[in-house]
């Protein structure tokens with residue numbers, strides 16, 4: 136990962152691995168590819184707000200926008216040297232991208248897991264959504280402890296990309312470069328707007344998914360306390376709701392539900408990458424009992440309850456669910 140310089144404009148084609156650790160240059164290339172496709176995905180959304188007619192492996196209806204983002208990201212990420220496998224919320228099986236994942240002693244080839252469009256039901260209502268990315272140094276399914284980097288793009292009024300690795304968390308603004316990219320594909324301009332993103336100490340906001348009558352009693356009791364202390368900010372896209380927590384401090388949850396104890400969000404594509412980002416930013420993440428990053432998956436499409444935010448709020452939550 137390059138040393139982020141606040142305010143420094145970066146072009147998608149200026150990543151120079153030089154003498155850097157080859158594993159790090161792969162991570163860099165993954166986020167270069169994600170940034171490069173973001174303006175294209177955004178530009179393609181207006182005509183893709185309709186059902187595609189298919190369901191994904193989680194049994195959810197797939198929109199044309201989900202499929203388009205999946206195709207574009209799949210092409211860009213599988214083309215990267217050092218990526219051995221590509222796994223998507225929208226695909227049943229991993230795509231072999233060449234190279235046995237985790238076979239290099241010092242890192243890589245990596246497995247890249249994506250949620251191409253997170254919160255895509257917001258396409259119809261024109262609200263925020265995003266793309267979630269996890270870079271694992273192990274074949275999937277794996278625990279979040281095998282993540283070497285994770286991040287997300289947020290398609291809000293502006294497009295931002297948050298990237299976390301061992302060294303910390305940064306936020307960039309990503310824009311289509313009007314100069315175009317020529318034969319190398321689309322060019323983007325990237326500015327680091329926050330080089331060391333950390334959760335504010337004093338929490339302000341909360342957002343909890345699912346229907347209140349479907350919440351277990353212990354979570355409902357916790358939520359009643361939180362409602363007295365923080366402001367509700369829930370937009371129906373995990374990426375947007377978590378970004379509010381990272382910006383203002385607080386807690387986001389898609390809890391275990393009475394009839395769905397595993398909640399809604401997917402461990403490999405959503406919960407692990409988001410937990411990694413929030414923990415690197417100084418926060419905490421749990422499934423209600425243990426750190427999300429320690430949850431052992433049985434399959435790549437496993438779901439898990441997710442609670443992330445300021446450490447003190449997550450500790451209280453765990454005590455409330457005991």
Ligand SMILES: O=P(O)(O)OC[C@H]1O[C@](O)(COP(=O)(O)O)[C@@H](O)[C@@H]1O
Nearest residue numbers: 252253254255256344345371372373
């Ligand atoms: O509509 P609900 O039940 O509030 O669910 C919202 C949650 O579902 C999701 O949209 C699931 O993600 P996908 O859109 O990628 O399936 C999350 O982003 C969000 O937190």
Ligand SMILES: [Mg+2]
Nearest residue numbers: 250253254405
């Ligand atoms: Mg999602």
Ligand SMILES: [Mg+2]
Nearest residue numbers: 250251252253
């Ligand atoms: Mg999705």
